[in-house]
Amino acid sequence: MSKTTSYTLFDNGEHKCIVFTSLVKGEGVQANQFLIVNGQDGAIIDPGGDLTYTPLTMELFKYIRLDNIRYVFGSHQDPDIITSMPRWLMHTKAKIVASRLWARFLPHLNSAFTMDKMEGEWFERLIELPDEGLSLPLGQSELFSIPAHFLHSVGNFQFYDPISKVLFSGDLGASLSGDPQTPVQNFQAHIPHMKSFHQRYMCSNRVLRYWVDMVKDMDIEMIVPQHGAPFAGRESIEQLLDWLWDLPCGVDIMDKNIFRCPEKIATMG
Template identity: 40%
Template sequence: MTKVHKPYVIFEDKDHKFVWLGLDESEYEKGILTNQYLIVDGDKGVLLDPGGYFVFERVYENVKQFINPNNIIAILYSHQDPDVIGSLNLWLDVSPEAKIYVSALWERFLPHIGVGGIKIVDIPDKGMDIKCNNIMIKAIPAHFMHSPGNFHYYDPRAKIYFSGDLGAAVFPEGKWYLFVENFDEHKKLMEGFHKRYIATRKAIDLWLKRIKDLKIDIIAPQHGSIFQGENVKKFIDWLSSLDKVGIDLMEVDFQQE
């Protein structure tokens, strides 16, 4: 029987919400399970990595529980992968006023998925602040983790950090949980992805410097489970401890051939 998980409000304070937009563990949502998020501030909304074609119906129906899709003013993309941007043309139909925020590196690729005449805002490599009604969402550079043009998004009111593919976990069939409880067990599900997909250890070091002054209560990744409380620090410490990743590992493999 297909498991359907309803949306969950991760943070709520008066007129501000940060919402996880549910999950459908069906064969129809093909590939690795993905997370989508909605920030609501007043009567305006912002979508974070709304996902591929197959998840659109589920995400759209769940968004409507919190806000009129016509009031979505921004769609923020971490990078260019199809599980991130594949539903863009569908969202343009239901949220025509939304501006699309994406790395300047990937802006020219978006027309290749069949969209045109869209309001694209190029995010410069150094990042930027994005106005959402009464708050400013920060686009944090996370280049080469894994995409060369990659951004995370920080909601300063909720103190929630959307980390894109950083924090991704690959679950065995039949296993899934929304929040990390046992970090030592969970890190086993993350290790393979992070060692292979993060380009180099230098990318981790640069990212650590960029986030060191942020107050982060929750880290919400696009794949896997959400980190809160002490598991936020455990996750950051775990990333800090990774020695060889990406090309560093491949260099070792090449030398051993």
Template identity: 25%
Template sequence: MDFSKPIEIAHDVFWVGYVIPNDPFQCHVYLIKNGEESILIDPGSMITFPVVLEKVTSLVDLKNIKYIIMHHQDPDIVGCYSTFEKIMPKAERYIVTHWRTEMLLKHYMWDTPFYLIDQHNWKLKAGKRELEFVFTPYAHFPGAFCTYDKKTGILFSSDLFGGLTEEFSLFAKNVDDYFEAAKPFHKHYMPSQEVLHHALKQVQKKHPLMIAPQHGSIIKKDLINPLIEKLKDLECGLYLLDDYESDLYILNKTDEVLKQFFKDTVSLSSFNLVLRNLFDNIKKVIPSIQKIEICGISPLSEAEHCFSFGEDHKIVEIDKMDENYSFKKELKQNDKKIGDIYIIINKNMNKREKKLLEMLLNKIAVPVAISLEKELILRELEDNNKKLYEKSITDPLTKLYNREYMKEFLNKKIEEAKRYNFPLSVAMIDIDFFKKINDTYGHLIGDCVLKELSELLKNNFRGSDIVSRYGGEEIFIIMPFTDCENACKKLEYFRSLVEEYTFCDKKSVKITISAGVCEFDKENDGIEDLILKVDRKVYFAKKQGRNKVVCEKGG
């Protein structure tokens, strides 16, 4: 495509602009060739004027340009007109615009009279051609409007649908790429999402076949509606983000990270996931970021908790901060310090990235402080609840599970054994002549024996086995996925271990145990049946002389 010549984008409709070298802010000029009532749309600035004039005169005689549409008053579209007017032959000619634009353009003291669209029913009849005007107030100024050519279905959209493009492309290639170009343009040009949304709705009512914006790229029919739907979700007014920063890239990237962060803090219940996403999103715009670390003091217990997320893509709680950080920001809420955020970077950060990171830290400090405080309180409450629950199911002397938890767990495992058909065995242990130990050595030694026996049990049974204090000197053991034969072997081994063991060093107490073992019968046993059966096996062990293991079968 030869951009040094006019490009016909529809029948008798031409792009007559100039590609400004190395400029993402291209300004387009369009011409509708319409006999003696031809129409020039947004004539441009003095930068583009020489090329525009050459292209226009190659298509029409200047005396045949009857209407000059000026969508707004900015110099990039009207700056050349003082010169243009001087070289145009005397003829009937009008500047077509909105009264709000005319209030400013009249200060140029041009000779060309105005045709005010709001006073002509938002229409213009140019010979057999009819143009309609779409009022899009505040997008980007109070009198903003678009021009719709009914003959070709082209909507000349002024600043709407504009884009900032790294490389010139007269036509948008696809929705996603052009949206990325249009996004920063609209976010800083349009004052609010409501204004943009209203303007887009007005455009959609015309069902245009092509959109020709003043900036960016021309949009063909198949891209129009998908692009509009994406633009509707944009939150605009980018310059409200900071009082002093004017770098559009920094503002746009800061806004993108903040929007996602705020969305995550509302929608995600996991602080770790919020922190991970924050790291990933900052890493996208500042690749030199290596790690984020956040430390805070719990308002409930004043205990310090630190969280770290970095290039290993794992969040870990750390005991001590590494002081080798690059950026540090206090996290405060209502002037109360909650903690600190540390950003660790490598040496490749440039000045722009540094400014972006500093702005991000300033903007996220308060919401991160709120999230951190919430997380610290939640962790503290969860820890406290866990401790209370563990206390409620634990025997205070032996630190084994208590009888109530044993029954709850056994009920659960009985149901699972029935459903999934796995073996389940239980055992009961009773210390032989325990009363004699208390009478001989006193109750403190009796307690010592119980505690040391409990430690032996915990060290010699699996984590999946539940060992509980059933009552007095009786211990109850639940062994999922264990048949009676293997349970008996395990109990026999433990019995012999206890027999050889010396308890309570100072007193050198020797004890023996009697034990019963039963396997759950899925057809006939309930929880009480199973407990009664294993209790009877302990009774038989004692009757046979104690220091024995009696099993229901196979043992």
């Protein structure tokens, strides 16, 4: 890949948003990781797993000291989102921010060594997000967790930065090919890169419409998904919202014929 591993979404001198786009090597699905810095304080969004931990920390040193990372946000529980959590707990003082629905599952990611080292500190380091979300202070600013449940996880959040006006949208808006550093220019041409993923991974059109109704009134200048290209400017964002509003997906289109008892089982006995 000829482009650099990271690029700056926003920088006003005091507040920065950085995207890391090409840390996944080999057969892993391309994934974006995010750093937000306000003053000396930083937050990481969807840092990934062991595959990305070492290259991500090496990149982070260009922008922030690990001791200044206050939060590690996980939009949901997938391996490419948060399975590096034990390393962040061991090597930073950051708190883990995730849905309350996953709070009791996340300790399963920790090794016995990690749990022994933490000596019961785990739940003091976890911020459980209620279904409606909340805001958390970062330096002189704050970050908002935005509900996106069932898009695609049962406990799913997106994260909104009010200074850059960027919505970090997780898997919603994701594309599985194309350049993750170049905003979508031709929306119609981009649809084939998104459609099959959204139709299988998003729960239903009903939930998509709940989300669109919420987001259309937010002051957003860019939507940046965890995979693929961002959507920059109101025209591109509104095209995405219009497309999602009409998209049948998940249980809307699931074929009941898939749910068939295998013939061998049906005829046993």
